[in-house]
Structures are given as structure tokens and as C-alpha cells.
Amino acid sequence: MNEVEQTFKDLMKEIKGYAEALSLIHWDLRTKIPKKAMEQRSDVIGLLSERIHQLQTSDQMKHCIDQLKGKTADPILIKAVEECEDTYNKSSKIPVEEYKAFVTLCSKSETVWQQAREEDDFALLQPYLEEIVDFNKKFATYWGYKEQKYDGLLDQYESGLTTEVLDQVFAKVKKALTELVSQIANSEVEIDVESLLHHFPKQSQEAFSLAILDKMGYDFDAGRLDETIHPFAIGINPNDVRVTTRYDEGDFRMAVFGTIHEGGHALYEQNIDQDLAQTVLARGTSMGIHESQSLFWENFIGRSKGFWQNHFNLFREKAPAAFQSIDFETFYQAINEVKPSFIRIEADELTYSLHIIIRYELEKALIDGDLAVKDLPEAWNDKMEEYLGIRPTSNKQGILQDIHWSAGDFGYFPTYALGYMYAAQLNAKLTEAIDVDGIIQSGDFEPIKAWLTEHVHRHGKMKKPLEIIKDVTGEGLNPDHLIAYLTKKYQEIYQL
Amino acid sequence: MNEVEQTFKDLMKEIKGYAEALSLIHWDLRTKIPKKAMEQRSDVIGLLSERIHQLQTSDQMKHCIDQLKGKTADPILIKAVEECEDTYNKSSKIPVEEYKAFVTLCSKSETVWQQAREEDDFALLQPYLEEIVDFNKKFATYWGYKEQKYDGLLDQYESGLTTEVLDQVFAKVKKALTELVSQIANSEVEIDVESLLHHFPKQSQEAFSLAILDKMGYDFDAGRLDETIHPFAIGINPNDVRVTTRYDEGDFRMAVFGTIHEGGHALYEQNIDQDLAQTVLARGTSMGIHESQSLFWENFIGRSKGFWQNHFNLFREKAPAAFQSIDFETFYQAINEVKPSFIRIEADELTYSLHIIIRYELEKALIDGDLAVKDLPEAWNDKMEEYLGIRPTSNKQGILQDIHWSAGDFGYFPTYALGYMYAAQLNAKLTEAIDVDGIIQSGDFEPIKAWLTEHVHRHGKMKKPLEIIKDVTGEGLNPDHLIAYLTKKYQEIYQL
Incomplete structure (x- = not known):
């Protein structure tokens, strides 16, 4: 295996590692976390998400994609490069600070949602949702779409659907x-x-x-x-x-x-x-x-x-x-x-x-x-x-x-x-x-x-x-x- | 507040963020984690520990310490700079790869210890302990000591004790x-x-x-x-x-x-x-x-x-x-x-x-x-x-x-x-x-x-x-x- 392939694999492993920590935090956030810990945990979610985003859009990642695309025979690497390229293109269109703010906002908003739901009070959640909708509108524009703005979002979850x-x-x-x-x-x-x-x-x-x-x-x-x-x-x-x-x-x-x-x-x-x-x-x-x-x-x-x-x-x-x-x-x-x-x-x-x-x-x-x-x-x-x-x-x-x-x-x-x-x-x-x-x-x-x-x-x-x-x-x-x-x-x- | 103070605070917050993720992983490792997940989780522990170590020993950290030591009036920052300097000095003496290998080893060893304990079989654990002792001997030497090698380790846990x-x-x-x-x-x-x-x-x-x-x-x-x-x-x-x-x-x-x-x-x-x-x-x-x-x-x-x-x-x-x-x-x-x-x-x-x-x-x-x-x-x-x-x-x-x-x-x-x-x-x-x-x-x-x-x-x-x-x-x-x-x-x- 050549050097670039190894670098690419190491990079994926690093991304997976942070994603694993993040997933555990999400599980804990919805099952075990004590009430007072939620706010600070949001910052940790923001930090890890930002780190993943940095790696996904790094020059090193770009280099690996450019070097490996169409040049590796390993069927797993071929698909992995495609996947990383797709993420790179989508992620690099969103400025890091904006993405981090969005993730932190969502994490806080999830907590507010729980409270709003308990108290049956939509007004608590409204300002958070307004910001989230605005972010999504901007994201759809960053990512681009052919006919309708909503397509830009849909495609994130179900590739190719319009x-x-x-x-x-x-x-x-x-x-x-x-x-x-x-x-x-x-x-x-x-x-x-x-x-x-x-x-x-x-x-x-x-x-x-x-x-x-x-x-x-x-x-x-x-x-x-x-x-x-x-x-x-x-x-x-x-x-x-x-x-x-x-x-x-x-x-x-x-x-x-x-x-x-x-x-x-x-x-x-x-x-x-x-x-x-x-x-x-x-x-x-x-x-x-x-x-x-x-x-x-x-x-x-x-x-x-x-x-x-x-x-x-x-x-x-x-x-x-x-x-x-x-x-x-x-x-x-x-x-x-x-x-x-x-x-x-x-x-x-x-x-x-x-x-x-x-x-x-x-x-x-x-x-x-x-x-x-x-x-x-x-x-x-x-x-x-x-x-x-x-x-x-x-x-x-x-x-x-x-x-x-x-x-x-x-x-x-x-x-x-x-x-x-x-x-x-x-x-x-x-x-x-x-x-x-x-x-x-x-x-x-x-x-x-x-x-x-x-x-x-x-x-x-x-x-x-x-x-x-x-x-x-x-x-x-x-x-x-x-x-x-x-x-x-x-x-x-x-x-x- | 000046710019270096802000950089230093951001850096501490980042270190704290990764440490928080790591602590949650450790809690989960000893309370909730499914059996088959342990091995891969060790790699994640290694990754996060390495990241913290990188930040603790980064040029940016060194710069902050040098710029702030004896120059800030904030009593919290004074102590925080002292603490970070101590960590910098201790950590930078251990090569990154060696530290990462040690953390990964310990995480695996903890898992093996559980099995060894269940099966009452010291032989399972012995090779891990041998490696851990060797690492600790090296660490004591890296960190330095006045009279006895063991002092170098003791000082990590109880500053000043001999x-x-x-x-x-x-x-x-x-x-x-x-x-x-x-x-x-x-x-x-x-x-x-x-x-x-x-x-x-x-x-x-x-x-x-x-x-x-x-x-x-x-x-x-x-x-x-x-x-x-x-x-x-x-x-x-x-x-x-x-x-x-x-x-x-x-x-x-x-x-x-x-x-x-x-x-x-x-x-x-x-x-x-x-x-x-x-x-x-x-x-x-x-x-x-x-x-x-x-x-x-x-x-x-x-x-x-x-x-x-x-x-x-x-x-x-x-x-x-x-x-x-x-x-x-x-x-x-x-x-x-x-x-x-x-x-x-x-x-x-x-x-x-x-x-x-x-x-x-x-x-x-x-x-x-x-x-x-x-x-x-x-x-x-x-x-x-x-x-x-x-x-x-x-x-x-x-x-x-x-x-x-x-x-x-x-x-x-x-x-x-x-x-x-x-x-x-x-x-x-x-x-x-x-x-x-x-x-x-x-x-x-x-x-x-x-x-x-x-x-x-x-x-x-x-x-x-x-x-x-x-x-x-x-x-x-x-x-x-x-x-x-x-x-x-x-x-x-x-x-x-």
C-alpha cells in the first residue's frame, strides 16, 4: 500500500475516533446526563464537531482525495474517497465558525426543546428554531440546488432525491x-x-x-x-x-x-x-x-x-x-x-x-x-x-x-x-x-x-x-x- | 483583557473539552460499555489523550506561558499558567508517540485486568504489567528526580512529596x-x-x-x-x-x-x-x-x-x-x-x-x-x-x-x-x-x-x-x- 493510502486511512480513523466520542456524548445526553451538565456539554459537542469538520475539510484530506481519486484499485478505498470528497465539497462550503455556531446552537436547542415540551411552551423554543431555520436556508444555498432550495437539504439525507x-x-x-x-x-x-x-x-x-x-x-x-x-x-x-x-x-x-x-x-x-x-x-x-x-x-x-x-x-x-x-x-x-x-x-x-x-x-x-x-x-x-x-x-x-x-x-x-x-x-x-x-x-x-x-x-x-x-x-x-x-x-x- | 490571555483561556477550554469527552468515555468504560466495544474504544482514548497532549505541549501553549508568566495580574491566570507550565515541562519530556502507546496500552490493560481478575489468572496480565512498569521507569527518568527514581512518579500525584x-x-x-x-x-x-x-x-x-x-x-x-x-x-x-x-x-x-x-x-x-x-x-x-x-x-x-x-x-x-x-x-x-x-x-x-x-x-x-x-x-x-x-x-x-x-x-x-x-x-x-x-x-x-x-x-x-x-x-x-x-x-x- 502506498503512503497516501496510509495517510488517508489514518485520517479516516482519526475522524471516526472523534465521531465515536461524539456519538457516546449524544447517547449520554439523551439517557444519563445530569441536568446541570447539559450546557457545558454543548460546548464539548461544538468542539468535537469542529474538529471533525476541520479534518474533513483539511488540506491533507484534499490532497488524499486528489491523489487517490481514480488511482486506487481497492474497492473500499474507491467508495471511501467518493464519500470523503462528497463531504469535503459539502462541508468546505460552510465556514468553520458558522458550522460550529450551528452545532452549539442545536445542542442547546435540544435541551430547550425538552424544557419547552415539559412546560408546553413553544415561545421558549421559538427563537432557537428561528435561528436554526435561518442556518438551514443558508446551508441549502451554500450546498446549491437545481430547482428548489429545499432540495439542497433533502439531498443530505437521501442522496439523489428531489x-x-x-x-x-x-x-x-x-x-x-x-x-x-x-x-x-x-x-x-x-x-x-x-x-x-x-x-x-x-x-x-x-x-x-x-x-x-x-x-x-x-x-x-x-x-x-x-x-x-x-x-x-x-x-x-x-x-x-x-x-x-x-x-x-x-x-x-x-x-x-x-x-x-x-x-x-x-x-x-x-x-x-x-x-x-x-x-x-x-x-x-x-x-x-x-x-x-x-x-x-x-x-x-x-x-x-x-x-x-x-x-x-x-x-x-x-x-x-x-x-x-x-x-x-x-x-x-x-x-x-x-x-x-x-x-x-x-x-x-x-x-x-x-x-x-x-x-x-x-x-x-x-x-x-x-x-x-x-x-x-x-x-x-x-x-x-x-x-x-x-x-x-x-x-x-x-x-x-x-x-x-x-x-x-x-x-x-x-x-x-x-x-x-x-x-x-x-x-x-x-x-x-x-x-x-x-x-x-x-x-x-x-x-x-x-x-x-x-x-x-x-x-x-x-x-x-x-x-x-x-x-x-x-x-x-x-x-x-x-x-x-x-x-x-x-x-x-x-x-x- | 489582552490577546494572549484570551488565547490562553481558549486553549485551556479546548483542553478541558477533550478531557471532558475522555472522562465520559472512562465512566462508560467502567459502567455501561458492551463487551465487544472495548477494544475499539481504547483507540479513541488513545486519540483523545494524544490530542490533549499535543495541546498541552504545543508551541502556542509555550508562547502563552512565556508571555503570561509573571505578567498577568489575574490570580486565577497566575495559578493556571503555573499549572500549565508544570504540565508542559512534564509532558514535553515524553515523546508523543510513546505517550500515546502508553495510554492505549493502559486502556487495553484495564480490560485484560477485568478478565484476569474474573479468571484468577495473573499470567494474562503479566506481559501488560511488564510493559507498564518499563514505561513508568522511563517516565521517572524523563521527569527527573533528586534521590530515588520512585520520587519522579510520586511527585505526579502528590506534588513535593518524597x-x-x-x-x-x-x-x-x-x-x-x-x-x-x-x-x-x-x-x-x-x-x-x-x-x-x-x-x-x-x-x-x-x-x-x-x-x-x-x-x-x-x-x-x-x-x-x-x-x-x-x-x-x-x-x-x-x-x-x-x-x-x-x-x-x-x-x-x-x-x-x-x-x-x-x-x-x-x-x-x-x-x-x-x-x-x-x-x-x-x-x-x-x-x-x-x-x-x-x-x-x-x-x-x-x-x-x-x-x-x-x-x-x-x-x-x-x-x-x-x-x-x-x-x-x-x-x-x-x-x-x-x-x-x-x-x-x-x-x-x-x-x-x-x-x-x-x-x-x-x-x-x-x-x-x-x-x-x-x-x-x-x-x-x-x-x-x-x-x-x-x-x-x-x-x-x-x-x-x-x-x-x-x-x-x-x-x-x-x-x-x-x-x-x-x-x-x-x-x-x-x-x-x-x-x-x-x-x-x-x-x-x-x-x-x-x-x-x-x-x-x-x-x-x-x-x-x-x-x-x-x-x-x-x-x-x-x-x-x-x-x-x-x-x-x-x-x-x-x-x-
Whole structure:
């Protein structure tokens, strides 16, 4: 190996090292950190982010890229150089001081968001969000875009995706979903959700969540489960991928499906090829593909009939006495109830995408300057009423529920809906390739995990999102699979 | 403020930032990290340590020191420049690559120590310890020393202390302690420790530990309590000082006195002046003074009659039924039993210093080349037999019990015994200044915490260890107070 290759590898390792420290800080910030420590920790986040940014945009990095581009035969290095070049181009367009200020702002804003949410007080957060929106507008301009400013942000999370494509696909999904929701509203099937709402002690929920993660093939020697307000999974490195969840003792579904969801993200990060570990490619390839993994496990597996036929005994074992009399059909229907609701992360798989479409429309309007931050709570509530037929009576139920914007992420939300579409496309192919029902019923998920690892996980960032979808399914982004899956499932449940 | 002062402050803030990330990683490494993540995390520790070392020894740092030394009027900056100059001189004597290799080695060695300890296999650890001893020999030479090589290491932990002083003081302490131990062995007082050894569930111990920490004035908004194998306290920053403890369900003393001990360390770090927060002075001034705080709380307060008279109801509230019949005198005597034992952190306050003297003699011999690492287990066991009259039958009970040497720390152990002497000196003064017995009995420890904060905590590294002792007591290091305290206490308990 020549000298430049070694320099480039060392540089990546250094970037990865700081990123690992930063990831641990983020995990701690959302799970363990004492209250008074948050402010100073923000400065540390700013410092480490600035250091990473310095290295990503250093003359040394530029030199490595120039020397290696088109001149190395190592397939991993080829992709790593591409990735670093992309980051270099994007990052070097933002002045260091501006980027540092943004990261520090976001870190403080996350803390303020927690307080604003607790106190149901949007005014606390508003000045932070205004600054964050302004930063994002500037970033979109720095990065450049072809047609719409919002495209510049979208591309950060889902490389190659445009507002034009999204407008079309979302229109199709929106039409199909609103039709289904309306048919369901008129269905005579009564779903007994009350049966699920008995008190379920936190400790038992935790034991149940741990058992399910174990069944999914999550490696506890390379991760752990903790409690948080807003659940997430985080890959600190492929041997340290942590899951968090939230326990609602009045509704165990929050923790169980939340854990399965985050477990899906975690399986992705845990099963990236070890060969990529010391490179910038050891991450999920995009937010959309990442979300396809969490949603695949949460819904296509976790809300399927077969999964619960197999795990109903486990459920009964962990659940208190009040749950022992529920029959299986009631249980299965109850975990698949469709009902417009305020909180995105509690939404059913049918109405979920409508929550995303609302956020997409609002953030596009903020970036385009068609909407002011101060008018956001009202605009949010209006759209909730228009698309879902319900109007939040507090900002806690509305605009303050998600951390994303407070954390600086604009252009991120659409990837959740993309995740649904990708998951449905992968699921269609998976059911052709292997006997999914048989596997689900047997309770040995190894073949599913193996298929996903083979086709998705192991590649990390060696493949672009649409490359993965194309290689597995032979087609591009296609919402028809999701629509077909939801239609079939809910026609059966609601006897439409 | 002039430009150099600002540059210097920014540089300190940067160093503090990386140190904060590093401290969090260390906390995680000993409490939460998944098994498989440890190896890669060692590299991150190496990277961050190297970065701090670079900054501490940078041309920019040298420039700031040269420009500010003797030229700034700000008392904090004066001390901070002194501290940075001392670090610069010490650090710049070790080549960067060598220092990095040492830090990475120690991090790996800590992990190996855990395994070696679990498997009671010294051979696993031996090659790591050999390398660590060699590094320490080199470091002592780099740093320089007047008479004995070991002084070069000792000075890192307790500025100004020498082997010559230590040999004298330890001889005096050793003589007094062995005499007391021998008198106690012949005492007819029977102490009923069995009464304390009922099953005490972990959760109840945790609740009890939390309640005691709270009583001590530990601020839970600026810290937290977690479980670990080898308890420690860590100041990530003054607003994030974490305590860890270990629960033995067969002997609650481990957790309770361990928590009080670490809580004493934590109070020190939590109560350093906020004015020092962004400087290199926001730390305990030395290991010895740090230990004086933990030992003061653990023994002078935590094993006193008054403390337990006040907290006996709290104990009964948290303890299971089997403990409810113990009478107070039995309890008080049992928590003060003197009995030679294998494990340092389980030793009583009387025999404890003998454990330290053993370690001191062994590490001095290793550094002087009078003892080989391979002969360490045997030498350890010989000394245990000679000073304490008991011989370990496994290395887990002997050489493998402490993490310190595996973590690279040589010259550290003596500070534990210094801590005892300092604590006794401070205690003598404190009892003159305020009505300690009255305070202990009332259960409101605020005046004690306030006195310690005023005279010790708030100063951070603004004062050197012996400066603190001198300012409070008017004298230097003096073992007589410790000997007097122990003699009086144990003459009473054992009716000597």
C-alpha cells in the first residue's frame, strides 16, 4: 500500500475516533446526563464537531482525495474517497465558525426543546428554531440546488432525491391512505383496544423488550437497552450499537413496538462489514434505508399475525394477570388498530405517513420563506385537522412532540415515509425469496436477519440507497408495494 | 483583557473539552460499555489523550506561558499558567508517540485486568504489567528526580512529596498500627459481625445509598449513581460528577461505605468554584487531598457513633426484616470491627494503611528493579503474611484485586494513606471550629460540607496540598492526629 493510502486511512480513523466520542456524548445526553451538565456539554459537542469538520475539510484530506481519486484499485478505498470528497465539497462550503455556531446552537436547542415540551411552551423554543431555520436556508444555498432550495437539504439525507419526485410520490400515497382511512372509519368492525391498556409495570416491559430484542438477533455483547424520553438507536461503532426505549405503564405498545423499531435500526449498524469499521463507510447508507430496516421489523414483522402467534406465550409470561384473558384475535386486531392520533411515534402504520407529509409540507414552507416560525403551531394544527381530522389542543400534542427540528434536522422527515416504501419493496422481494411466514412462526429469525444482512446491512455506505433497492428489487422507488400491502392487510382486518 | 490571555483561556477550554469527552468515555468504560466495544474504544482514548497532549505541549501553549508568566495580574491566570507550565515541562519530556502507546496500552490493560481478575489468572496480565512498569521507569527518568527514581512518579500525584518523608512517616504509622492490631487481637471484646450479614437486596441497598448521598449534600442534578465492579467517582465537569458503587447482597457494608467514600470525592469536585470551571484548575489539588475527603466522610463521619445514631431509623427503613432486631451498640461495633483481611477496599480503617504500605514497598521495588513483575504475586502474598498475618490463596484475593497498576498508575497508592493523615488533621481542626457531634446527630450536614467547601473544595488547584493543610491546621504533614484518633476510638470499642 502506498503512503497516501496510509495517510488517508489514518485520517479516516482519526475522524471516526472523534465521531465515536461524539456519538457516546449524544447517547449520554439523551439517557444519563445530569441536568446541570447539559450546557457545558454543548460546548464539548461544538468542539468535537469542529474538529471533525476541520479534518474533513483539511488540506491533507484534499490532497488524499486528489491523489487517490481514480488511482486506487481497492474497492473500499474507491467508495471511501467518493464519500470523503462528497463531504469535503459539502462541508468546505460552510465556514468553520458558522458550522460550529450551528452545532452549539442545536445542542442547546435540544435541551430547550425538552424544557419547552415539559412546560408546553413553544415561545421558549421559538427563537432557537428561528435561528436554526435561518442556518438551514443558508446551508441549502451554500450546498446549491437545481430547482428548489429545499432540495439542497433533502439531498443530505437521501442522496439523489428531489422535491419533484417527492411531491408526486406523496400525492399518490396521500390519496390511497386517505381513502383507506375513510373506508375504515365506516367499517363496522369494532376493535377492542381497551384490553391492551391494563397496567403493565415498567420492569416487566423491560424484560419483555429485552426478550424480543434477543429474538430479533440483536447482539447484547455489542449493545445495550436504556430508557429515554424520545427513543432512538445509535451506532457508536459497529460493536457498540445502543437502543433506547420509553415505558408507558398504561400502554405497553409504546415500549414494545418502539424497541422493535429501534432494534431494526440497530441490527443494520451491528451487521455492517467489519472490513469497513475503520472507514467513513461504516454507517447506514441513508436515513431512508435506515428507516426501512426499523419499519420492516416494527410493522412487517412486529405487527404480523405470525410473529404474535409465535410470541403470544412470551407476552403472557411477561404480562400481569389482567392481560391473561385476552384472546389472540383481539390482541392481533388491537395492535393493528387504525385511528388518527396526535403523536407521530404513536401513530399506526396506516396514518403514519400522513404525519410525515404534514411535516414535509411545513418544513418546505419554512425553508421557502412561505411560513414564519411563530406561525408554526397554528399551521401545524391546521394541517392535522385537514389531513387527520383532529386538532391538537396543546403544543405538546403538536409542534413540540418531535426533537428533529430542534436538533437542526430539516429535510430529514421525508425519509421516514421513504422508509415505509423501501420496506414494502424489500418485503415483497423477501417473501418471494424465502418462506417468511414459516420463519416468523418458527420464531427463528436468523434467515430474515441473514437475508437483510446480505442485501442491505453489510454494505454500509458501499452502495447508495437507490442502488440497494435496484439491486434487490430490480426497480426504483415505487410506492405501489406499500399501498398494496396496506390495502390487503387492512381490508382483511376491517373486512372492507 | 489582552490577546494572549484570551488565547490562553481558549486553549485551556479546548483542553478541558477533550478531557471532558475522555472522562465520559472512562465512566462508560467502567459502567455501561458492551463487551465487544472495548477494544475499539481504547483507540479513541488513545486519540483523545494524544490530542490533549499535543495541546498541552504545543508551541502556542509555550508562547502563552512565556508571555503570561509573571505578567498577568489575574490570580486565577497566575495559578493556571503555573499549572500549565508544570504540565508542559512534564509532558514535553515524553515523546508523543510513546505517550500515546502508553495510554492505549493502559486502556487495553484495564480490560485484560477485568478478565484476569474474573479468571484468577495473573499470567494474562503479566506481559501488560511488564510493559507498564518499563514505561513508568522511563517516565521517572524523563521527569527527573533528586534521590530515588520512585520520587519522579510520586511527585505526579502528590506534588513535593518524597520517598524520604514517606519512609519516615510510614514507619511511624506502621509501628502504631501493628501495636494496636496486636492489642485488639488480645482483646476480650467479641464483635458480632454476623448480625450484619443477612441478605440485603440490591434494590434496597441502592435506595439506601441514594438516601445517604442525599444526606451528605451530594447534588443529584449534577451527578448520578451507577453500578460497577471497582467503585470510583469521576468529575466529568463540576456539574457532572458521577459516583459508582458495588452491591454485595450478602454484605451491605460494601455498597454503603463505598458510596459514602465515593460521595466524599464527589462533593469535592462538585463544590469547586465555578470561576475555575473553564480552567485547568477545576480539579482536586492532589490525590492525597482527594482521598482525605473520601476518607473523612467514610470513616470520621460514616463510621462515627453520632452518624448512625441519627441514621439508624433510615437503616431500619431500608433494611429487610432480618436486620430489625439488631440493637444499636451491636450495629456500631460491627461496622467498626478490626480484622486483617485480603481486600484493600474492604479493609477496616485501622488495617487499611498496612495494605497501602505493602503496595508502596512493592511498587518502589518494581521501579528500582529490585523485583520482577513475574515475582509479584509471591512477593505480595509474602508481605500480606508478614504485616497482616494472613496469606492469600488466590491472586484474585491478592495481586489482581486493584486496577491501579493495570491502569498505569505507579506512585498513586501512597496517597491513600496520606489521605488518612490529612483527614485526621482536618478533622482535628473541624472539631475545634464547629460542634461536629451536634451536627452529626442533628443530621443536617450542611455546616460540615460548608466548612470543607470553604477550606478545601472551592480552591480546586488554586492551592497545593500542603498549602491547604498548612492554611487550615497551621502545620505540615503530621501522622500523630491519625494515630491519636485511631487509638482513642479503638481503645473505647475494644476496651483496651
